[in-house]
Amino acid sequence: MFKKKSIFTFLQAQVAAFLGGITDYGLMILLTEVFKLHFTFSILISGTVGAIINFSINRFWVFKNQSDYSSHINSQLFKFALVVLGSISLKSSGTLIFQKFFQIDYRIGRLITDLFVSYGFNYPLIKYWVFRVNKKPDVIESN
Known part of the structure; x- marks a missing residue:
């Protein structure tokens, strides 16, 4: 059974993905249609901009995984x-x-490709690898 928190986190991640994605998609069309770049190059540029938006929203709102340690954010950024x-x-x-x-x-x-990539690649890796929280194991006290 799904936990309410897991469902809420998933929905928040979809909002982050949507905001990054709509920026990505709109910029791709602008670069392709107006600036006449081939769509593969437009996707590279627009994907980078969308990723910055997505990372920021995921880090500060969805997963609230923002320790003050610079090595922690560097690890997250690298991943x-x-x-x-x-x-x-x-x-x-x-x-x-x-x-x-x-x-x-x-x-x-x-759009078709994005559906598969977003749900089958991005979300699992972002949740379970990039912003994974290492929980401390419960300590069992003995008498």
């Missing part, structure tokens, strides 16, 4: 950057595959 690199690679490749092999418009292919 998050690896997730973002994987995510951007998957999104670019998936969008390209939908466009080249299935003749699906890159905007639609990107």
Whole structure:
């Protein structure tokens, strides 16, 4: 059975992903349609901007995992950057595959790809690796 806190955390993470994602998607279209960059390059740039927004919201609101230790944030940033690199690679490749092999418009292919990448790749890694909280084991007192 799911705990209420887990469901709430999942929903908060979806809000963070949505805000980062809508920024990412809008910027991708702007860079592709107005500035005429190939969509794979637009995804690289827009994905980076969206990731910064997503990281900030996840760190300070969703997982509230913001210790004052600079090594802790450096570790989180490094892990998050690896997730973002994987995510951007998957999104670019998936969008390209939908466009080249299935003749699906890159905007639609990107939305389809995002669904799989967000739920199957980003969320699990962000929750269980980037912002994982190491809980101290309960100490059992003996008499």
